[in-house]
Amino acid sequence: MALIEIRNVYKIFGEGREQEAALDLAREGVEKNDVLVETGCTLGLKDVSLSVERGEIFVVMGLSGSGKSTLIRHINRLIDPTTGQVLVDGRDVLEFSPEELLAFRRGAVSMVFQRFALFPHMTVLENVGYGLEVQGVDPEERRRRAMAWIEDVELTGYENAYPAQLSGGMQQRVGLARALCTDPEILLMDEPFSALDPLIRKQMQEHLIALQRDLKKTIVFITHDLDEALHLGDHVAILKDGVIDQIGKPNEILLRPATDYVREFVREVKRGRILKTGDVMWPPDEAAAGPTISRDAVLQDALPVSMESESPLRVVDETGVMVGVLSRSALLRGLTDRGGEM
Amino acid sequence: MMKFFRGLFPAWAVEWPKGLNLPLNKWTNDFVEWLVSEYGIIFETASDGILVVLVGLERFLRDLPWLVVFVSVAALTYFAGGRKWSLTALVAACTFFIGLVDPRLWDLSMMTLSVMLVSTAICIGLGVPVGIAISRNDRMRDMVLPALDLMQTMPSFVYLIPAIMLFGLGAVPAVFATVIYAIPPVIRLTDLGIRLVDEDIVEASDAMGASRRQKLLRVQIPMALPNIMQGVNQTTMMALAMVVIASMIGTRGLGTEVLIGLQQLNVGRALEAGVAIVLLAIVMDRVTQAYGGRFIRTDGRG
Numbered sequence: 001m002a003l004i005e006i007r008n009v010y011k012i013f014g015e016g017r018e019q020e021a022a023l024d025l026a027r028e029g030v031e032k033n034d035v036l037v038e039t040g041c042t043l044g045l046k047d048v049s050l051s052v053e054r055g056e057i058f059v060v061m062g063l064s065g066s067g068k069s070t071l072i073r074h075i076n077r078l079i080d081p082t083t084g085q086v087l088v089d090g091r092d093v094l095e096f097s098p099e100e101l102l103a104f105r106r107g108a109v110s111m112v113f114q115r116f117a118l119f120p121h122m123t124v125l126e127n128v129g130y131g132l133e134v135q136g137v138d139p140e141e142r143r144r145r146a147m148a149w150i151e152d153v154e155l156t157g158y159e160n161a162y163p164a165q166l167s168g169g170m171q172q173r174v175g176l177a178r179a180l181c182t183d184p185e186i187l188l189m190d191e192p193f194s195a196l197d198p199l200i201r202k203q204m205q206e207h208l209i210a211l212q213r214d215l216k217k218t219i220v221f222i223t224h225d226l227d228e229a230l231h232l233g234d235h236v237a238i239l240k241d242g243v244i245d246q247i248g249k250p251n252e253i254l255l256r257p258a259t260d261y262v263r264e265f266v267r268e269v270k271r272g273r274i275l276k277t278g279d280v281m282w283p284p285d286e287a288a289a290g291p292t293i294s295r296d297a298v299l300q301d302a303l304p305v306s307m308e309s310e311s312p313l314r315v316v317d318e319t320g321v322m323v324g325v326l327s328r329s330a331l332l333r334g335l336t337d338r339g340g341e342m
Numbered sequence: 343m344m345k346f347f348r349g350l351f352p353a354w355a356v357e358w359p360k361g362l363n364l365p366l367n368k369w370t371n372d373f374v375e376w377l378v379s380e381y382g383i384i385f386e387t388a389s390d391g392i393l394v395v396l397v398g399l400e401r402f403l404r405d406l407p408w409l410v411v412f413v414s415v416a417a418l419t420y421f422a423g424g425r426k427w428s429l430t431a432l433v434a435a436c437t438f439f440i441g442l443v444d445p446r447l448w449d450l451s452m453m454t455l456s457v458m459l460v461s462t463a464i465c466i467g468l469g470v471p472v473g474i475a476i477s478r479n480d481r482m483r484d485m486v487l488p489a490l491d492l493m494q495t496m497p498s499f500v501y502l503i504p505a506i507m508l509f510g511l512g513a514v515p516a517v518f519a520t521v522i523y524a525i526p527p528v529i530r531l532t533d534l535g536i537r538l539v540d541e542d543i544v545e546a547s548d549a550m551g552a553s554r555r556q557k558l559l560r561v562q563i564p565m566a567l568p569n570i571m572q573g574v575n576q577t578t579m580m581a582l583a584m585v586v587i588a589s590m591i592g593t594r595g596l597g598t599e600v601l602i603g604l605q606q607l608n609v610g611r612a613l614e615a616g617v618a619i620v621l622l623a624i625v626m627d628r629v630t631q632a633y634g635g636r637f638i639r640t641d642g643r644g
Contacts, residue, residue, distance in 0.1 A: 106550065
C-alpha cells in the first residue's frame, strides 16, 4: 500500500450554506470560476485522488491558483478538506486527536517553505534544532544532531549566524536541514526553490537529488516549473484549477500528454534533459553495429555519441544486454514534441 | 418666524422632554456606592498591597545617593542601547539637569518616578496577557477594543473621582487612575505585534508540531517584542502624564509643584517643575526605546 493516499478530496474555502452549495456545484462538474460567481466560495480542490509510494519523489506541478499549496497542506493537516480522506501509512489523519496530530507533525512529517519561513530571531543552529526542541530533546543532544545536519547541507561555520545574514540559497538549506533534523519519513516541500536564482535553483535540485540518494525519504514536492517537476519527480501530477489533469512518470507525461493543457506545457520543456534513450529507442535489431549506450542516459548525453557514429546506437540495460536500437532520426524526433511515439 | 416654525410642532418635539432622561448619573453613583459598601474590603486589601510596594520603592529611590541613581541610569542606557555614547550622553545630561534646575526637584522626581514605575509595572503585568488573549480570540478582541477606546477618550479627570471613592486620597488612587489611562497602548501593541508575526513562520512552527504554548513563547512573543516594547514605551509616557495630573488627588511629586505654581500664580515654580517633567519624560523614553531596540537587532542586520 502507498505511504500517502489522498482520496476524493474536495476543498472549498467558505462557510455554512454557501460552502455546501458550492460543494454540490463542484460535484456536478461546474468550473472553479462559475462556482465562485454562483456562491462566493473558492473551489480549492476538486475530487483529487493520488497515492505516493514510499521512498519516491512525487511532484505536484501547477500554476498559481491551481491549488497545489492547498493540496500539500492536507497531508500534515495545516488545512482540513471539506470532504474526502487523507491516509498516511494507512491511518486517516483526519481522525487524529489534537495530541496525535502534534505527535504526527513532530515525528513523521516535516515541511520546507517557498519563502523559507525561518525564525528570524533564532540562529541557524536554533532554527535547525527547533523541531527537536519542540519534542523536548535535551540541548546537548539537540546541538549534536543539528550540527550534523548543518554539516550535511554544507553550512558549517554559519551555525551562529542569523537567517538575515545568509543568502537565499543558504537560507533554504537551513530550511531543508530544519525539516530533516527530526528525521521524518515524509518531507513536504512547497515550492522550495522557486524564490531562488536559476543557477542556485539548479544547485539545490542536484543537492536534493544527492541527499535523497542516501536518505530515501518520501518527498512530496510542489513546483510551478515543469522542467523542475520532470527532472526531480518519480511521479508527476499536473494540477489545474483544483483538478488533476494527469498523473504519470515524467516520460509518460512528455510522450503522452493527457489533455491540451498538459500538451501545451510539455512543448516548453527541455526534453533532452528528461527523456532517456530507453524512452525513444526502437526494438532491438541484431544488425545494429554502433557503439553501446545505457538505456538510462538522457537524450542530450546520447546526442554527441550518435553524431560520432554512422550506424544506430545499441541501447543496453545494466547488465550490458541489448534492449533496443537508437537511430539518429529517432533521437532527433524524441527531442521535438512530435517525435514521441514509442 | 422661528416662533411660527416652532408652533408647527407639538410641545414635546420642541423642548427635550424632562422625563426622557437616562439616569446614568444616578446609576453610576449607586454602582460605585454599592461597590464601596459591598467590596470595600477587597479594594482596601489591594490598596494596602500597592501601598507597601509603592512606599518601599519611593523610600528606596529617595534614600539612594543621587550619584548612584545618575550612574545607574547612564549605565542602563549604555548597555541596553547598544553601547551608543551619544545616546548615553543625552540621557545622562537630562538626568543631571533635573537636579540642576532645582535640588528639591530631584527628590520630587523620585516620588513621581516611583508612582510611575509601579503603575507601568501593573500595566505590563495586566496588559501583555490581555493583549495575548485578544490576539488569539477575535470575539474577545471585539469586546476589549471598544473598552480601550472608551478608556482613552474619556477625560482622564473622570477616573480620579471613583478612584478616590474606592481607594481614598493619596498615591494608590493615582496608581489606579494611571493604570486605566495608560494600559491601552501595551494591550493594543501586544495584540498587533502577535497578529503581525509572518503567517508563514507561524505555519512553520505548526508544521513542526509545536503546541500553542511553545509557539507563543518561542515564536510569537519573541517576534512581537519590538512592537510590545513600543507599547511599553507609550504606556510609560502616558503613565508619566497621568501621574502629573493625579497630583490633584494628593499624590506628591512633580505634579504637586505645578499645581502649587498655578495656585500661587508662581510661573517660575511651575515652569521649573514642568522642565523637570519633560526631562524625566525624555529619560524614560530613551531608556525604554533603547531597551526595545535590542530585540530588533536580533534580526541579524546589526
